[in-house]
Amino acid sequence: MGQTRRQFLASSAGAAAASSLPATLRPAGANDRIRIGVIGAGGQGRYDMSVFQRNKNVEVAAICDVHSGHLKETVDRAQANQAGTQPQTFGDYRRLLEMKDIDAVIIGTPDHWHALTCINACQAGKDVYVEKPLSLTIAEGRRMVDVARSTNRVVQVGTQQRSGPHFRRAVELIRNGKLGKVTFARCWTYENNYPNGIGNPPDSDPPPELDWDMWLGPAPKAAWNPNRSERTFRWFWDYSGGKITDWGTHLIDIVHWALIPDDAIAAPKVVSAHGAKILLRDNRETPDTLEVVFEYPGFFLAYSSRELNARPIESRNYGIEFFGTDGTMFLDRDGFEVYPETAGVKEGEFTWRTAYMNFHGGPQNEHNVNHVKNFLECMQSRKRPVSDIEIGHRSTSASHLGNVALRSQQRIVWDGATETLHSATSEAKALLNRPYRKPWVLPA
Ligand SMILES: NC(=O)c1ccc[n+]([C@@H]2O[C@H](COP(=O)([O-])OP(=O)(O)OC[C@H]3O[C@@H](n4cnc5c(N)ncnc54)[C@H](O)[C@@H]3O)[C@@H](O)[C@H]2O)c1
Structure with missing residues (x-):
């Protein structure tokens, strides 16, 4: 900052x-x-x-x-x-x-x-x-x-x-202090999949075209179910972490970029979470309602996920908001807007909304095109790419910590430097890793 x-x-x-x-x-x-x-x-x-x-x-x-x-x-x-x-x-x-x-x-x-x-x-x-x-x-x-x-x-x-030009511009404005001091950010993903969600199909033999054992790989042995093996694997703990890892990681990644200096460790100090699968009548395991609060040095971040009510914020069912002493920024994949809090920002001065309509779908999506181009360039130059693995690890880790807090029902105190939990239960600690099903092992 x-x-x-x-x-x-x-x-x-x-x-x-x-x-x-x-x-x-x-x-x-x-x-x-x-x-x-x-x-x-x-x-x-x-x-x-x-x-x-x-x-x-x-x-x-x-x-x-x-x-x-x-x-x-x-x-x-x-x-x-x-x-x-x-x-x-x-x-x-x-x-x-x-x-x-x-x-x-x-x-x-x-x-x-x-x-x-x-x-x-x-x-x-x-x-x-x-x-x-x-x-x-x-x-x-x-x-x-x-x-x-x-x-x-x-x-x-x-x-x-990270390769979207307007995301870069928005981050630049925030880092340059255009919103004043930002002490709170929130991001959200809202949908209404009530009542049946992804449905509840029975387990059965895997289809002949699928090598189910290899699909499972290091994950525990499980009977095949259509919801486990296709895109809906996201809602099962053995294969993914639900909405917060699937979508929250994208949003938290931008909050890290905007609010944490490059030379600091992008990790929350404290994480608490409330959530459950309350109403959806499907076979998913991850919550249909989730609220996570992260405490970072100098700011708080709230991530909110609903699968039972789609009422948007700023007309968007997902997004990020940064709240600063001089203004508020709304940011999503279409653009951003800044709402002044003080005379430091003029009404309408920073509005860049729907400027990136070519974000939507297809291989012309500018964010993806730039991201791949950056990777190919780095393959040649041997420089670190914009979403280098350490950066991706930190953004993903924040999402994981939300799930650790949720599943262990603990307020998590995290040391980002050593990547260890302070005074946590064995259940919380166990969630930082997982056993692999033989013969698969995580290489040393
Ligand atoms: N960057 C983004 O915006 C974005 C968008 C969507 C998905 N994703 C990510 O992409 C990944 C895949 O998601 P998806 O929606 O395409 O899922 P998907 O189910 O459509 O595709 C996964 C594919 O992997 C195959 N597979 C499984 N185990 C394999 C193995 N051992 N070897 C080779 N292939 C194997 C499956 O058969 C399937 O074809 C996820 O991690 C997801 O989070 C990223």
């Missing part, structure tokens, strides 16, 4: 230069082809791939998915986008990582697979574009950062809002 505009621009543009990584094992020249592998070719993996393919020097050389239908759909899309060049296909990502001429991988698996696939990819000498949330637990995230560093890999996390 309190940086000048010049300092902000210098710190954000210069941070990468100051932290250049050693040269890649297989340095790619500016005109070289960059060969990409896709691990997890469902909704987001396929989408990310098509954004990568907007870059003429990218070739999708291999695709891995444990669902043969998803695999075929993504191969067809890849081929259509690259004049028929056929990617190799795999059902086991470890075989894809054995390909020596793959430079980087996109990881679009469910969250419980991010750690192993990312770590193994780094160890195989690949750079990584891994979707958010970075990890399933804080312990996994820290291990991922350590391995990325020890193997000198470029790892970009899919928190693409």
